[in-house]
Amino acid sequence: MKTHFRLGLFIFLTPVLLWLLLLIVVPHLELLMMSLQGKDDMGKAVWTFANYRHFFVEKIYWYTFVRTALYAITVTVLTFCVTFPVAFYITKVVSPKFSGFLTILLLMPFWVSELVRVYGWMILLRESGVINHLLVSSGLMDSPVEMLYNDISMLMGLVYTSMLFMVVPLISALEGMDDSLIEAAHDLGASPLTIFFRIIIPYAAPGITSGSIVVFMLALGNYLTPKLMGGKNSLWFTEQIYNEFIASFNWNQGAAFGFLLLALSSVIIWFGLKLSRQELGRALS
Amino acid sequence: MAPVLEIQNLRKEFDAFTAVDTLNFQVEEGSFFSILGPSGCGKTTLLRMIAGFQEPTSGTLCIRGRDMSEVPPNRRPVNLVFQNLALFPMMNVQENIAFGLKRQGVGKDEIRKRVDAMLERVDLTGYGKKNISQLSGGQKQRVAIARSLVLEPSLLLLDEPLGALDLKLREQMKIELKKLQAEVGTTFMYITHDQSEALVMSDRVAVMNRGRFEQIDSPRNLYANPATRFVAGFVGETNILPVSVVSRSPLKVVTSFGLELQATQVNDSSSDELDLFIRPEAIILQHDGGGDDFNRFSLTVRNILFDGSNTKILATIGASDYELTVALPQNEQFAHIGKGDVIDAGVHLSSCRCYPREAA
């Protein structure tokens, strides 16, 4: 009986373990090894920490990382601010029948690829684009202005791309919340502001946490949106990794950057969890 | 003593539907007041208007003499215990109970003192640090009540708080609640569709139907002298027979199968078609004595519903197919009764209450 159970477990687990091993562990090990290799002055391959040292010594690298991380955090906060009222409206204000429809409306843009969505924004915002055309032809502006290729348009693009990944966990968190909790707090003397901060936010905290982690990681790891919408000032850490791999042929450096991105973003998330007193397990369950 | 709650001409309309229809009543300080009614009768709407979650269409609502129409829920001296309790799952027991006190800006030490006292009062000493999910149903119940009571409201509203509990626990909590109310002296306003809860705990009960109060009375009176056909049917078990008037003063009626009975008219009515209500325990079995005030008939036993102290028999009356429920007294005298037995029975005319037939 027991051996049967073991065998069954083994059969079920094998594909998962193989998947993990072949597609995640092995490539990462190879990248890790690559990141620890370099060339000495004679052009011979040697083991070295130089690739990691470069990150901290060369100002441009960590500057790019800090910039990317700060923007990713900003994107996360903005995404939360934008999606929370939407999620609240869908789950608590409109009738359940209508809320399903609204959720589908919200998901609709995500049926097309990120590239198409970004190009959609570019068509709207560019100097000869739709918005400029409307503003000029309606006489609100004399001449078109370039709305693309700056940090604000990049942030907007990133928030837009990330919204789905925040709104879905928020909706499911808020859906689970009984309206009577809000009324109970109100009844016990809480003002609307207190209700928001003491009841709704703590209740939705696991959803907020998981949404924030996903959005933060997506923003940090995004390549397309900063490159296309951010334009000339938008050096993103992923682009730097790409450049190391593709433009400079320096795979060792690129691999080291990849691992630094992994490690540093994990540190930031760990720190965020500590700060908000959330547990990873609870947030992701 | 001034009433805690005074309601005048209170109405609430939703579109074409009137949920609460021109109510007038008062609740006395320190009493346990229940509103009993079937679901959809408007009792929850009434409660939510008192708590402030819904605005009346018209009428006034005063608590301790103060008009509440402009006061939002968080400023009203009433607290509500929700049907599903609505405990805050992300806080522990202590934090739940302290929530309202913190909003009032009570000092930390004072809060701790009052929370501890409250926990002791509801028999939960030492549970302060527990999470809500670790509590049993009855304990949650007590936390929910403690959370409201700690604010010392003028009026504590309870919205069917026992509904989610299993039967045994519900019986137990009924007694606990009544005791608690007696101890703290806070006015309780309790709404329920369960007549037993209302009868056991309350000082006064209002029976509500279609947005109106049918009768406000003590539980005993409500049971013994239901003022309307609805109350008679809703409160307590009863047998109903359709009858026609044979003569008035003294009232004599006849059933469709020809049985003549002396009866008491409750509502004045010119109608000749009445409904006769007889409580199961008013039917006395093997009745041979008694005076002229007794109606006599024979019963044929169809079924025995054994339920300990609450055992009943189902029996057809006379030659008809009408089945009556009859309570079986708890002595061994009737232990021999079996299916098919024919028994003589009687009922006093004061227990035969006639109400006008309800238009179908």
Added chain:
Amino acid sequence: MKKLFAVTTFALMGLALNVQAAESLKILTWKGYAPQELVEKFEKETGMKVELTFTNNEEMIAKLRATRGAGFDLAQPSQDRISSVQAEYKIYQPMDYNKIKSDQIIASMLEAVKKNTKVGEDSYGVPFCYGTSGLIVNTKLAPEAKDYSALLDEKYSGRISYRLKRPTLIGLAFASGDDPFAKYSDPTAYKALMDSVAEKMIAAKPYVKNYWSNGDALLEMVRSGEVSVAMGWDNGGWKLHGENPDIDFVAPKSGALGWIDTFAIPAKAKNVDGAYQWINFMLRPENAAVFSNTEKYATASKDAGQYLDAEVRDNISRSFTAADIDNIKWYPPVGAEIEQMEGKILDMVKAAN
């Protein structure tokens, strides 16, 4: 989800079967280098199935490096990007020039490519087409843009676009009066030169509208008038000239940058015969002319001239004087350390505010 998975699996299996049915020829190339018309013609002639993957020099190298030269039967790197890459990563196989119909190819160009792609005893490239990088200018809006220095000119603020890639660095270095190609062999001097170029780029960064990365997107911006001075390929300028005579390719005063794109066969190519057939097919004069007429690139095919549209011939004579042609700076082979150095400098420019 399960269903989706099953469907995908079937689709992939179907794809795999399909590929096996006809012998396939997998080509890693640039967009436009294999016009549909020619692909169909080739497939009809040989019965092979052509599969195209569009990319650029850098990704081409990265892809082949990742598989150590497998997965593709033919690649089309620029001639200056072959020898150093080959020396280090060995991703190509020696070209067998006996299998190439060399009488179809401009002889001097073939010789130059052979020389430039030589590693050890073997050479690795066959020329396919050539062109230059220079300025694409809206001559009405920016009549005075004659050299790369226009890319740094405040006069065109907000109307400038270029690629943040090595051709821009090199062009600007030439415009400053220096010769970066001569400094390839002296990395220290080369770095000093490029640092000074980067400094100028950073100072002039506010004038740039954006750094383009997609050729079509650039053309769209020039077409709409959002950009009036850009660095780009000659054929792009000529394409736009056909639509709007104000826009044209301008050979910069300090010299257009000349490149030659080649054919090279990856080390682990499966269909080597097919690759040679494709090379000879594409360089056949009438086929090469089809390519040149649609893409406006000049071809390495010797006798294609007779099949060319007049417009294509006019383009060259309009944009290049004889002196301009003599002044074209042809890219010499570039070493990996030079490209790494440039990568870092470009990152710095992009990060600067």
